[in-house]
Amino acid sequence: MSSVATPAPVPHRRRRRRTKLQRRQTRLAWLLLLPALAVVVFVAIYPLGKTVYQSFTNQEFLAGLTPTKRVGFSNYHTLIHDTIFRDTVVLTIKFTVITVSFEFLLGLIIALVVNSHFKGRGVMRAIMLVPWAIPTVVAAKMWLWMLDDTYGVVNDLGMRAHILSHPHAWIADPSTQLAAVCAVDVWKTTPFVALLLLAGMQVIPKDLYEAASVDGANQLQQFWRITLPLLRPAILVTLIFRTLDALRVFDVFQVFFGYRLGAQSMAVYNQSTIVGDGHVGYGAAMSVAIFLIISLFVVIYVTFVRVSEQ
């Protein structure tokens, strides 16, 4: 028995027991994280979870008498066949693509201008932010009057400049309604895009441009070879911000069109389903669908970032 060789000692893979200090530090870390985690659970995970739960019920807003019960996937089934919802998704995505493209291009130009050195640059930067500083509902109401066919200043100027032959009802006419609402959003949000891009430009080291000038690169080459590549992180942040914002647009649409059919954004239709019609369950299913649509855009962007980083 004793001849049996004792097995070679297996190298200890087991983690070494953590010291008392380490354990205390871990505990402290969790303790310090706890408030932040609690906030995230409270403001993000709980409402989202509740919405998902509600989307499987027939809950009504003013449910005075009818008891709420679970209805499985029937809300989602209805949603797939809801042509009004489909129209709002298409309209909102159109709105997003148009506004984000214009805002990005114009914002980039403005950022380049105010990034260069000239007198009164500080004042210029502040004034540029005026549209963005006006609350959206106020701005929308203002544009509602400016675009009015009878009293609007836009038609008045157009007629005086002989661009228009007769006043046009920009908001009332279904063929120009999308253009009108996009124009207002571009007017209001371009400054924000310019501000984000400007912040990105300011961190690009100046000596890169000096070196490029010494090597004989002209302004355009400097822009394509230095500014744009180094601005990429800022551009991506800006695009993600704006896209998500545009996808959940509510105020301009609500002020301009009320609940006009064919002129509702996803958020307007969702709000009117829950609060106006009182269908909390169905509205929750719609919220989840909107959440997934917006997530899809996030996934696309994030993938793009990963791929471009490699």
Added chain:
Amino acid sequence: MKHRRMLVLTGGLGVLALIVFLGVAAASGSKPARAEKAAAMPAPKVPKAAAIRKKYGGQTITFVGDSVGNGHVRDTALATQFTKDTGIKVNVVPHPSASDQSYAQLARAFSSKSSSIDVAMIDVVWPGAFAPYLVNLKPKLGKQSKLHLASIVANDTIRGRLVAMPWFGDYGILYYRTDLLRKYGYSGPPKTWSALFAMAKKIQDGERSSNPNFTGFVFQGNAYEGLTCNALEWIASAGGGHIIDKGKVTINNAKARAVLDSIRSQIGKITPQGVTTYQEDQTEHAFDNGDAAFARNWPYQYGIGAGADSKVKGKFSVTVLPHGAAGRSVGTVGGWQLAVSKFSKHQGASIELVRYMTSPAVEKFDAITNSNVPTIVSVAKNKAVVKANPYLKPAIASVPRVTRPAKFLGARYNEASKVVYQGINQILTGSPASQVVPQIKARLQQILNSK
């Protein structure tokens, strides 16, 4: 260098703040003259104020009140008087001017059992939906309710509970310019819709040369509750039923489709093209600014049009709305009630406010200063009231009133009305009635079936 940049930036922000401030100040500085008329007649004193003060003095209640026309000025004047007499503080909050948004606001408060609203004004079509959240006023205000029109009290009584008190009534009427009718050789207002279209066209063609903003006819064409009221008048006055009759959807009939198409054919011709975005306020502005020959609106516009800052003072009158070839003139019943929230922490004080606001003295004050229709019969016949409000003359006030189909729909009314006004708005912006009305019918039927 750094400091200088700071300075420039601060200066820039200062300029920005100034611009925003001036913009806001300019926007909020309009219409001061409107308060004058309400001030001309003092708000009535609160009866038995001492007893109320002893019981509830010092409490604070929130009243979600009016925002259209002079409504908020009136509410504030009455609340100030009430506070002075009883010691109950009243927080007056104007509700959103589109009534479906105001519905949404109340629905949100009630569904969250919020005590932030004590007294609210509710539309004539809402008692059914809100009944479970409102206090039964019968024990304390049952006696006073007997002064009011029995039909409205019945509307506000749900399963034997008086959930709201009638405050002021409403019905659609036609405003017309007496001076322009005379100028273009008309002896009286139009009786039919086709006569209105013809007159509006002639007057518009004549007036455009001196006023390029002039249009023949304005009404509420926006996709909101007000359009359901307008559409009901068009359809019922053409003999096309009342959208839902005896529990059946009746809107899809030839007369209804014909009148809707005839209105559509006039959009942009005798109306502004933008009339499909108009609510009450835009209608009133256009008419009182002297830019329209005819307008459809509620009686409240009369007081503003006859006011000091109106451009049509003494140049307009009111009558019943036109009718179609086969029908007769009607007016959609509107009107507002006062209700007390079940979640209010000061129900006693709130009921006293409602008692005061729906008393004969206040209804008389409201009718004369604000041209609202009294719901108390004796006030509606009062000479001073009729003199201030010609639409109370028997010839106009006795017009058949048509009601929106709320009683068939209960809590689903809002959704059904949305189907109606969205569809009608589509017609006004260009889709033929034969294409849209069947869709309206199908969706209404679906809502009725699922009830």
